[in-house]
Amino acid sequence: MTGGIAVYKSCYLVREIRRQGGDVCVVMTDSASEFVSPLTFATLSGNPVLQDMFPESPPENPIHLQPSDWGDILVIAPATANFIGKLANGIADDLASSVCISFSGKVIVAPAMNPRMWDNPAVKDNISILRKRGFEVVGPESGEMAGVNENAGEGRMSEPDKILRQIRESLAVTDDLSGKSVVVTSGPTREPIDPVRFVSNRSSGKMGDAIAKQAALRGANVTLIRGRGAEGEPPAEVKTFVVETAAEMSSAVKEHFTSCNLLVMTAAVSDWSITNPAKSKLKKHVGEPDIQWKQTEDILAWAGQNRTAQAVVGFALETSNHLEGAQKKLKEKNVDMIVLNDPTQSHSSFGGDSTKLTLVANDKAPVELPVCTKKEAANKLFDNISRFLQG
Numbered sequence: 001m002t003g004g005i006a007v008y009k010s011c012y013l014v015r016e017i018r019r020q021g022g023d024v025c026v027v028m029t030d031s032a033s034e035f036v037s038p039l040t041f042a043t044l045s046g047n048p049v050l051q052d053m054f055p056e057s058p059p060e061n062p063i064h065l066q067p068s069d070w071g072d073i074l075v076i077a078p079a080t081a082n083f084i085g086k087l088a089n090g091i092a093d094d095l096a097s098s099v100c101i102s103f104s105g106k107v108i109v110a111p112a113m114n115p116r117m118w119d120n121p122a123v124k125d126n127i128s129i130l131r132k133r134g135f136e137v138v139g140p141e142s143g144e145m146a147g148v149n150e151n152a153g154e155g156r157m158s159e160p161d162k163i164l165r166q167i168r169e170s171l172a173v174t175d176d177l178s179g180k181s182v183v184v185t186s187g188p189t190r191e192p193i194d195p196v197r198f199v200s201n202r203s204s205g206k207m208g209d210a211i212a213k214q215a216a217l218r219g220a221n222v223t224l225i226r227g228r229g230a231e232g233e234p235p236a237e238v239k240t241f242v243v244e245t246a247a248e249m250s251s252a253v254k255e256h257f258t259s260c261n262l263l264v265m266t267a268a269v270s271d272w273s274i275t276n277p278a279k280s281k282l283k284k285h286v287g288e289p290d291i292q293w294k295q296t297e298d299i300l301a302w303a304g305q306n307r308t309a310q311a312v313v314g315f316a317l318e319t320s321n322h323l324e325g326a327q328k329k330l331k332e333k334n335v336d337m338i339v340l341n342d343p344t345q346s347h348s349s350f351g352g353d354s355t356k357l358t359l360v361a362n363d364k365a366p367v368e369l370p371v372c373t374k375k376e377a378a379n380k381l382f383d384n385i386s387r388f389l390q391g
């Protein structure tokens, strides 16, 4: 954000991007912070606002490169005449302009200025340089200016909704799941040994969380059933229910299954539970506990047996006989797709941010996805399962 009165409109822009499932990091010029306080944007974005090129306690990584590493798109709204000039001429004399010059992704510029400034030939030339370099320029619009004494004309910043549409278009964000209810399970389950100990597994929940988030971004109404012990916070844009045991996971899935269009089961549900968990903490001196195991319910198979119009996708973690195992599971469990994941591969390790999945369905040859981030994998998964969604 740069120093024009239209910064106030960007409050709504930030809030709306977050409401629609995006993460926002706000970078402000000093002039921009004269109009709206950085505190407002820190609160609206849920992230610290970056303003200072040389903060008192510098972070480990160069601050001007951080948004470039992190962001999918850079939006300059409002863009002042001054800032547009700096962009066009490669000037990087503050944090905001240094961020822009180091950003390699798509850039949207939303100019906002008085009509006399917008008419200035230098501004016109600078804008055409930016267009030629592939920047997306949104607006400005004609109409009343913010100041009561200012003459109407061309120069006011486009409304946030128009900028949002451009962001969605530039990111190729589809809303193909709009009107659909999607239930996603993620994370590990925990089976108690006694009130303080449990048996669990290494699932981080990252894959399921990424799937839930991308479904929400594509317009779905998402319910995430998440095993306690999954890492970090669940995505803000989905309704999350936290469960502990395989039995709790099963009840929660059953409760939400009837009304959903799609169930994606990524959770690493324990195959066994302990029949005789102790009521009080087991004492060490008593010796090794006598633990009896019983098989837990196969939730995916239950969903396959009980589905009406729902599409069902299961994840299978196979360390050997990958394809064969997945194809068997697909038939036995009567589901639409099994997503195969081999955690012994370095790029697919537990808790990592990247993965390599293979999508196995009855109606097509297996689709091997490239190694990619879990977010990218989630999107590719949805590109491939929309055909199973009815109506």
Ligand SMILES: Cc1cc2nc3c(=O)[nH]c(=O)nc-3n(C[C@H](O)[C@H](O)[C@H](O)COP(=O)(O)O)c2cc1C
Pocket (backbone or CB within 6 Å): 001, 002, 003, 004, 005, 006, 029, 030, 031, 032, 079, 080, 081, 082, 083, 112, 113, 114, 117
């Ligand atoms: C009240 C007021 C409103 C302003 N509005 C704008 C504006 O809408 N667009 C613009 O280009 N400059 C506007 N300016 C001038 C910029 O704030 C000034 O050029 C500043 O140097 C821009 O700094 P920045 O590009 O680093 O944010 C305004 C100045 C004031 C005092």
